[in-house]
Amino acid sequence: MIARERAGLLYGRIGELFDKAKDIDGKPTKAELEALIALQEQIIQDHENVRDVERAAAEAKRKASEAQHLYEKLAMAKQMEEFFQRMNPAMRGLVENLERLRVNLLVESKVSEAEKQGLQNQIETLSSIIKSVSHIEEPETAIEAGTPTVKEVTKAKKPTKRHSPTLTEMTERFVYQDESKSAGVIKDTGNTVSLFVEAFGDMPVADVTGQIAGEFRDLLLGLPSNHGKGKVSPPLREAVEQAAELELDTVSGKTVKNHFSRMSALWRHLVQRDYATRNPFEKWKFDTSKKVERRAFSGAELHTLLTSRWTGRATSERTYAGIVATALYTGMRLGELCNLRNKDIEIIDGVPCFHIQSYTETVDGAKRDWSPKTQAGERIVPIHSKLLEAGILSFKNSGLYFFDELAIAPHGVRGNDFAQAFSKHKRRLGMPEEVSFHSFRHTVSTKLRNQEAGIRELWIDAFLGHEATHRSQGTTSYMSGIEVKNLKRVADALSYDEGLGDLRW
Template sequence: MQISLEKIRAARLRGDFSYEQPYHQAEYTLYPQIEMPAEETALYLSELIEKYCIIKIKDGAWVQRSLADHKNRVTSLLRIIGDKPINSVTRQDMRSFRDTLQKLPPRWREHLDKSGLSIDDFIEKHKNKTQLSIKSVNVTVEAISGMFTWAMRENLIERNSAQGLGIKDTQQDIEKRLPLSDDDIKLVFFNGDYKPGAFNNPAYYWVPLIALYTGMRLEEICQLHCEDIYEESGIFLIDIREESTDGLCDKILKTKNAKRKIPIHDELIKYGLISYRDDAIKNHQLRLFSSLKKTEKSPKYGKQVGKDFGLLLKEKRITDGKSFHSLRHSFSNFFKVRNMHTDMFRQVFGHEIQNLAGRQYGDKFSIKQIYEELISKISFDK
């Protein structure tokens, strides 16, 4: 048809109109009437979220244990703008959503559910309280943008209204990390009152001490099994892993690099950590801190330990946003100021080894190397 049309146009330019006459005189038949399919029912935001979460788990992109965190982020949009057809979610909706997040306090979902207030009334009630960090806002917006990008690939929506709405964070990353100072550490651990008898739960005593001397994450310590502490090459170590031979499969690692072995500092042994483990085994305990429990609302063992340590810091008048996680930053800072942020440190800290050859060739540093070059050098002014 296009070729014939061009031939007709060329003939007209020559003044020849005879070429098109057969087309005018040709018989034609009406196009058959095609029954158009009924308009599809609009997909609502709540339905998209359910579909998205199911597919993410099915495809292996998420694991079941992280589903609640992922779902909470994307469900934030539903809770703030309401349930509406996904193709009617506008750019203005997303800007309004992002701006609303910036007015909300930490753990707002939990508090909002308990309050029974509308989102506007809830914001008004908490307007003078600490608000979500820029990082938290960006993580939520990016999670929703990821969901919309997936929906576009699945031909469920035509555009991603949340793309590129992150807020520029002018605070340097290093400023966000708040380690405990040497004075803080001395005040908390070495002022004479940090003793097992001062705590109503042994985990509240041991977990911060282990973090101080190993740099381990809170949950890594709280989920330890008794079999994860053992002797190798004459050195006691902590084996951070998801695997277990005791039949209890409840450990979770944050990243693939979190799987590692850390030698136990001599001071922890002097404090009685090995004896504590031995007593736990005699009492037929599989987990090192069996008193710590997971619940549906608190799916991590370490939540209460973190809270208790936070209260201890307040008692010592150590504030400025410092928390249990500050112990991990203190561990890192100890080696940083000594120019010891090496591949060996990264192996102990659970971060990726930067040197390519170190990652792909050869073995990891041995326990003896780590102990002699790193762990044994940790000391505090008591």
């Protein structure tokens, strides 16, 4: 049992103790106090028993590791013994022949071809023994028989590479089993390690290089800021691609710096104990200054967007106008608009609505899952009267998707091409980095929260799919039960006087 599970178990037992104490009405009796004390003592004893079992398991694991190390040393010693046993006779013969050659050279006697060949055979025999037993490579320059002087070339045997434990094994040992670590440190380090393992696998720690650490840094800097906060999150690399293509807000340099600090703290243990030769997560620099804050569109920017000609090639101008107008009067996220199905247009209590919901569909023979970013994202959005008057329902078709021109990218994201085209369109119109497609959502939220129509804040949160500020169970139940007529009041409260022109498609 890892430390987090143990802490959760203890938390649950303490909660049980508190519940029993709260059930006592008035002044507790002696019997009730004794029962509470007995339960407390039992909780403490159970916790100590679990700790004892964990200590015993850790000790057994350590002894097993030592036994494995001794076994490897014994095997190496046996191999070396075999090497010397096979090498000694050949070495003695070689030395004798070299000595005879030296004497012949001193007395200027002619060395016969047979002697040369014999000496060469001795050298080749010794070389083959060294290769077969110690796997030492032959010198680049071979020793020629008959050379007046012979250099003795000795290559040291390469040390046997020690097995490198994996990252999760080292995290378990130096983080989860470290009693001095707080629950917060354990949780945060676990999250960081999980991100690394998702990106690169559970690597041996000795194989983690500065190059890999740098790639991890780049991935983290491209990660959307809401990654992991919903009930379903896309894979790490896919999430980074989505963030780049959909212009999502990404995590701050400070957040990435914190991830690297946790990895660096773990690696200091590994370097100290020779599990790693260096710490690839230290000495990195991060921009911890405040990120560019996304904002709502100004009136002038909205006027420019809705009255300028669309030049993007990803979709027709009709689809562009439909998506932009829907965003303007609903505050829906781009991903929600791009994945809206025809069947998600529903009449509820007599009101035409967009029903944003999770689904699984078969597209081109393959199953495709989609869900909103958060639990609150599943919602009913009444369609604004302006959209209905402009004919938004004319986009309904016999296919699967409401905006049927949009394509699905190879990694499964629908609407990437439109997102990229919108970004180029916005830049072509001279708009700053602070505004993106998500600014439609900011605009709707700002207008609704500044209106004077007596619209409740919780209704606005439900309309936009925002998490409530105080998300209690009661609040959750209330938001899920808000009547469509009240959500329609929210939609109808939206109005624009920026000279947007006539909506048309």
